[in-house]
Amino acid sequence: MQADEPAGRVLVIAGSDSGGGAGIQADIKAISAMGGYAATAITAITVQNTLGVSAIHPVPLAIVEGQIRAVLDDIGADVVKTGMLATVEIVELVAAALEAADPALPLVLDPVMIATSGDRLVDDGTEAAIRERLVPLATLVTPNAAEAARLTGLTVEDVQGQLAAAEALVGMGAKAALVKGGHLAGDAVTDVLVSTRGMEL
Numbered sequence: 001m002q003a004d005e006p007a008g009r010v011l012v013i014a015g016s017d018s019g020g021g022a023g024i025q026a027d028i029k030a031i032s033a034m035g036g037y038a039a040t041a042i043t044a045i046t047v048q049n050t051l052g053v054s055a056i057h058p059v060p061l062a063i064v065e066g067q068i069r070a071v072l073d074d075i076g077a078d079v080v081k082t083g084m085l086a087t088v089e090i091v092e093l094v095a096a097a098l099e100a101a102d103p104a105l106p107l108v109l110d111p112v113m114i115a116t117s118g119d120r121l122v123d124d125g126t127e128a129a130i131r132e133r134l135v136p137l138a139t140l141v142t143p144n145a146a147e148a149a150r151l152t153g154l155t156v157e158d159v160q161g162q163l164a165a166a167e168a169l170v171g172m173g174a175k176a177a178l179v180k181g182g183h184l185a186g187d188a189v190t191d192v193l194v195s196t197r198g199m200e201l
Helices: 023-033 061-075 088-100 124-137 145-152 159-171
Strands: 009-017 037-049 052-058 079-082 107-109 176-179 192-195 198-200
Touching (some): 009 023, 023 037, 037 061, 037 088, 088 124, 107 124, 124 145, 145 159, 145 176, 159 176, 159 192
Parallel strands (some): 009 037, 079 107
Antiparallel strands (some): 037 052, 192 198
């Protein structure tokens, strides 16, 4: 790789945040800051700002699929990172696209279900589809504490809860789980990483 080439190609499949603090916009900023190349497939358009989410408009399935295919067939990707997948149908579409792609293509699954503001972004059926269809495909799953609780059915209020949830997610098929502690009470923030090789704080 030449010094002026991107560090890696990342296909982000996620929602658009009009406030710019999350979603596709935040992912593009983070990937670019790390020297990577960000391509996108937008799954939903949200109306949100720092005060919360007031509306979500899912993108038609054919357009989501077309974006994914356009990127993978031409630019390619070294990793896929998902964010908000607004409906069961979008989750199923993404799972099918990943299963049809190169089996070695890593998936970073950010199961965006609950916004920082506390707003719930997906319904029970979509949560179940993420759990059943995407967690087993994930190289790394990165829920916050509330999302980890929703995915596993466990109480996640401290480091021990994070550890139990991360272990459960690996037990569900993910190769690794990073349960983030930023939404928990207290000043210290601890993220817990569990993989098939063990656990780290």
